[in-house]
Structures are given as C-alpha cells and as structure tokens.
Amino acid sequence: MGDFSNLVMLRLDRALGGPSNGYLSMSASRLRFYERSPGHQHLSDSDRYLLKRPMPSKRVVIIGTGTVGQEHMYVAHLLGKMVVHGIYDTEPDSMDAAERRYRSFSEQTLVRYKSLEEACNDPEADALIICTPNHTHFEVLNIAMESGKPILLEKPLATTLSDAAAIVEASETYSSFIQVGLQYRYKAQYVEALHEVKMRLSLGDIKTISMSEYRPPFLDKVKQWNKFNEQSGGTLVEKCCHYFDLINIISESTPVRVYASGGQSVNFLDFKHKGLAADIDDHAFVIVDYKNGLRANFSLNMFCHDFTEEMVIVGDKGSLRSIERVSADNDDSPEAIVAIELGDPIGSRRIEASYPCEIRNSGHQGATFFEHVAFFDQLTGKQVQSATPLQGLWAMIVAAAAQNSILTRQVVDISSFMSDNNLSKYLE
Ligand SMILES: NC(=O)c1ccc[n+]([C@@H]2O[C@H](COP(=O)([O-])OP(=O)(O)OC[C@H]3O[C@@H](n4cnc5c(N)ncnc54)[C@H](O)[C@@H]3O)[C@@H](O)[C@H]2O)c1
Missing domain, CATH: 3.30.360.10 (Dihydrodipicolinate Reductase; domain 2)
Structure with a gap:
C-alpha cells in the first residue's frame, strides 16, 4: 500500500513550514499577517521591512473556479509564494464570481482562458490546480497531463476504481508530479x-x-x-x-x-x-x-x-x-x-x-494552506508528505x-x- 514509514523519517514540521523551510522564520518573513492590515496599505514596497510581502515565484492556473477553486485562489494569495496566473471554467458564472472575489483581495490581473487546452498549456504558467467535479477529474487530468506541468488534483482521484488506477499508472511515468487534494x-x-x-x-x-x-x-x-x-x-x-x-x-x-x-x-x-x-x-x-x-x-x-x-x-x-x-x-x-x-x-x-x-x-481549518505549502515545496524540488x-x-x-x-x-x-x-x- 505504499511506504508510509517515510512519514516517520520525514519531518512533519517541515511540511508545515517550520523554520527549516524558512516560511515562518523571523529572518525570512516578518509579521506576515500585518502586511495586509488596512492601516498599512499606504506603505510602498521600499518602505516595507517588517511588513514585506513575499514575492511569488510560481504561477498557477486554476481549472474549475467553484467553491474549492476559489478557496485555492485565496489560499495561494495568502501564502504569497504562488500567484494565480489564470482561470478556466466551463461556466462563465463561476469564472465571473471567482474573478470578483479575487479582486476583493488581489490586484493581480487574471488571464481568462477560453478552453481547457489553452488553460493547461500557457507557457507563462508553472503549475495547474484541478478543482472540477469528481466525474470530470479523469478527462480533465488526461488533457492537463499533456502539458507536462506539475498538477494538484482535487480529491477523489476519480469516480471509478478503473479510472483511479489508470491515473496512478499514468502518474508513474509522468515527467512531473501529481499531488492529490487529500489535505486533511x-x-x-x-x-x-x-x-x-x-x-x-x-x-x-x-x-x-x-x-x-x-x-x-x-x-x-x-x-x-x-x-x-x-x-x-x-x-x-x-x-x-x-x-x-x-x-x-x-x-x-x-x-x-x-x-x-x-x-x-x-x-x-x-x-x-x-x-x-x-x-x-x-x-x-x-x-x-x-x-x-x-x-x-x-x-x-x-x-x-x-x-x-x-x-x-x-x-x-x-x-x-x-x-x-x-x-x-x-x-x-x-x-x-x-x-x-x-x-x-x-x-x-x-x-x-x-x-x-x-x-x-x-x-x-487551515489544511488547504499547508497543502499549498507542500505543493510549493514540491514545485521547488523538496520532499513532502502530501498525498x-x-x-x-x-x-x-x-x-x-x-x-x-x-x-x-x-x-x-x-x-x-x-x-x-x-x-x-x-x-x-
Ligand atoms: N479537498 C477538499 O477538502 C475538498 C472540499 C470540497 C470539494 N473538493 C473537491 O473539489 C472539486 C470541486 O468541488 P466544488 O465544491 O468546488 O464544486 P463546485 O460545483 O462548486 O465547482 C466546480 C466547478 O467546476 C466547473 N466545471 C465543471 N466541469 C468542468 C470542466 N470540464 N472544466 C472546467 N470547469 C469545469 C463547474 O462549472 C464549477 O464552477 C470536487 O472534486 C470536490 O470533490 C475537495
């Protein structure tokens, strides 16, 4: 069933952004949660030291911008290490709602893709987060994997065991990695x-x-x-x-x-x-x-x-x-x-x-935030305990x-x- 003993060897606190990866260490990032406080928005970046914002170094595309897609957009922004580059959804209403909500906390421009293929293959984007309904995971993932990009696929893997097994097999020879959204x-x-x-x-x-x-x-x-x-x-x-x-x-x-x-x-x-x-x-x-x-x-x-x-x-x-x-x-x-x-x-x-x-x-309850810490760590070549x-x-x-x-x-x-x-x- 897979070697869980590595969980003993790997340090859980690193996956949680402990001092070893620098996320919460005072030297790397100070007073993170004051940086967005309303009374400090007049400060230019050059005047920010304790309230310095992290510089996102990776760009992600969100596919499926319903409840959980929007949660991923907010969490990516809160973590600040990945920026949401673009969004795609088959329903314009979902895209509109996600974009409106994104505007309430971010000034970043969002690319709105017209097709799944376009969303998956934007050379500007580093990774894909798939948040479409369960019965679409298999089909959407197959198209996403043609991009060769790292993927965070929402749980469950699929709706049938045969599709889930086919995903496991395809992931074994995939040039990048697939993280599964089992973030509990x-x-x-x-x-x-x-x-x-x-x-x-x-x-x-x-x-x-x-x-x-x-x-x-x-x-x-x-x-x-x-x-x-x-x-x-x-x-x-x-x-x-x-x-x-x-x-x-x-x-x-x-x-x-x-x-x-x-x-x-x-x-x-x-x-x-x-x-x-x-x-x-x-x-x-x-x-x-x-x-x-x-x-x-x-x-x-x-x-x-x-x-x-x-x-x-x-x-x-x-x-x-x-x-x-x-x-x-x-x-x-x-x-x-x-x-x-x-x-x-x-x-x-x-x-x-x-x-x-x-x-x-x-x-x-914060689990999605640390799922993003792990996804970012995987993107930068670190070993993590994500699913x-x-x-x-x-x-x-x-x-x-x-x-x-x-x-x-x-x-x-x-x-x-x-x-x-x-x-x-x-x-x-
Ligand atoms: N990890 C968790 O804790 C957690 C929690 C809730 C949901 N989920 C998973 O997240 C996924 C989405 O759930 P949700 O609650 O956001 O559902 P939702 O219905 O709110 O949103 C799904 C969105 O996907 C869009 N969509 C449908 N087919 C699509 C396609 N082929 N391409 C692009 N967009 C498409 C829909 O229009 C909709 O906007 C599901 O797989 C669900 O199981 C995970």
Whole structure:
C-alpha cells in the first residue's frame, strides 16, 4: 500500500513550514499577517521591512473556479509564494464570481482562458490546480497531463476504481508530479496525531482507530453533481476518502476486509435534478480490518446541524482522542482538542490544536494552506508528505469496498475485490 514509514523519517514540521523551510522564520518573513492590515496599505514596497510581502515565484492556473477553486485562489494569495496566473471554467458564472472575489483581495490581473487546452498549456504558467467535479477529474487530468506541468488534483482521484488506477499508472511515468487534494492530513489535530504516533511513538503499537464525522448535508454545487453516485463516486468516495486516507496512513498496513452498512434516510429524499432523483447515502458505519491486525471503524452522519469530527487512536501504551467542532452558524470559532492519555502523568496532556486564525479561516481549518505549502515545496524540488496518486487510490479502494458492502450487505474481502477490479498488482 505504499511506504508510509517515510512519514516517520520525514519531518512533519517541515511540511508545515517550520523554520527549516524558512516560511515562518523571523529572518525570512516578518509579521506576515500585518502586511495586509488596512492601516498599512499606504506603505510602498521600499518602505516595507517588517511588513514585506513575499514575492511569488510560481504561477498557477486554476481549472474549475467553484467553491474549492476559489478557496485555492485565496489560499495561494495568502501564502504569497504562488500567484494565480489564470482561470478556466466551463461556466462563465463561476469564472465571473471567482474573478470578483479575487479582486476583493488581489490586484493581480487574471488571464481568462477560453478552453481547457489553452488553460493547461500557457507557457507563462508553472503549475495547474484541478478543482472540477469528481466525474470530470479523469478527462480533465488526461488533457492537463499533456502539458507536462506539475498538477494538484482535487480529491477523489476519480469516480471509478478503473479510472483511479489508470491515473496512478499514468502518474508513474509522468515527467512531473501529481499531488492529490487529500489535505486533511494537514489539519492541526491530525498533524499532532501523526507526530504523536509516528515520531514520539508514545502510544506504542496502534491497535484500533475510530473516526467519525457528524455534519450537515452536502451543500449546493454547480449542476448538483454531488447528489448523484455516478457523478460523485458515492458519498464514501466523495467525502470520506479523506478519513480513509488518514486511517490508511496511521495503520501503515493494507486493508484485508471491509464491512459497511448505510443508506439515504433524511437528505434529498424529494430532490430531483433534470428529472433524476438524488441517490447518495447520508449515513454509514464502516469497519475495516488491516493485515497487521489493526481494526478501524468510521461513522458518518450527514443530517446534523453542526460539524463534529472525531478520531480515537489506541495503542498498547496509550490513546489519543481528537475532536474538531465547527458551528454551521459561524458564530463560534472552530476548535480542535487533542487529548493524549498514557496512563502516566508524564506525557499525558490535553492541548488545543489550531493555526493562526487567518490561516484557519482560509479553508478547511487551515489544511488547504499547508497543502499549498507542500505543493510549493514540491514545485521547488523538496520532499513532502502530501498525498500521492497511489495513496489516493488506496483511500478510494476502502471507500469503494465499503459502498459495495452497503449494496451487497456482505463483508468485502479486499483480495477478491481487488482481483475483480483488476487491481491485484497493488497487493503484491
Ligand atoms: N479537498 C477538499 O477538502 C475538498 C472540499 C470540497 C470539494 N473538493 C473537491 O473539489 C472539486 C470541486 O468541488 P466544488 O465544491 O468546488 O464544486 P463546485 O460545483 O462548486 O465547482 C466546480 C466547478 O467546476 C466547473 N466545471 C465543471 N466541469 C468542468 C470542466 N470540464 N472544466 C472546467 N470547469 C469545469 C463547474 O462549472 C464549477 O464552477 C470536487 O472534486 C470536490 O470533490 C475537495
């Protein structure tokens, strides 16, 4: 399933822009978050020292300028290392909205491309960020790869395992790199959890992982692609690939068995788009057994008012519990707590895991910001822990097996499932 042991060797803090890459070091960049404060906009660049703006050295093109495309545009601006050079979307309304929003925080001119090919092959641009709906990833990526440019592809890799496997194969011989948008590994509480499990090793051998997400329904999307299994890949692929990616990383093993139960109980029961009834699940329980004996479970409920995400990791020496709560009313700041219990006062602690509010509010509690730090680092030849296409495929394998289990009401044996989907080579 890919070598996760390199996570132990690679320093997570470097991926988070610690002093070793200079992003937050005082000598390289001072008082970053005052640089845009309204009272300091009269300062010319020559008068800026503490408030010096970073000089972007890379240019990116955003393909698909809906909710997440716009998040990437804002985050690129906030980080300041990459400038958004141009945008492309099949819907002029999405391009107009993205451009309007961009104007509210940047004076940069944006190129508006007329076709996907033009957007992918602009010689002025260094990299591409693909944020189109799931069912378009495969086709858009194939055209994007003809450019030979580095690509950040939003999750999930694709809507079918065969397309996802074809992407992994193509990425293996690609002249550049493809980073997958599984950025939850950069949420503050999971960075802390990964550090505790893989660097401090305080929990010992991990035996069980329990994750859950309680949240409101899927939001509106352009042409409502996320209400349909065919266009989204199904709820567990579309949304929960993030959690299966995290569980896979922590397990450092290969899933052998998946059992799931779930369905559509409350959401979109009377929803139709172009005559088609919504068919996505709104709740599920998933159990995964791993080859090394680790057991994991994941619970999803999508008819809650607020967002709560929880992870409990238990090893033979201790446990870690993280909880993130985000109010849907936006009247609370999001908070994530990590509690580590080692049965000994030494090392046991309860901490708040969070980023500076400007980063935290820039998208996905700051995870997208650090995904951009990693993307920029990869662009400049550094090694990072961002998601690879192979990790994207494994997250999809667990998700797709769980969806298959919901349909068949049977335990899915991963070896047979892989064989049925021509994926056996990934088990070797
Ligand atoms: N990483 C994350 O945490 C995260 C969060 C939300 C969404 N996503 C992913 O981001 C992608 C986009 O989601 P969204 O919420 O922005 O959806 P959205 O519907 O808001 O935006 C998608 C945009 O893509 C455009 N589009 C459709 N087909 C296109 C094509 N062939 N070429 C160019 N543009 C095209 C649409 O017109 C729309 O403007 C999805 O793959 C989704 O799963 C990732």
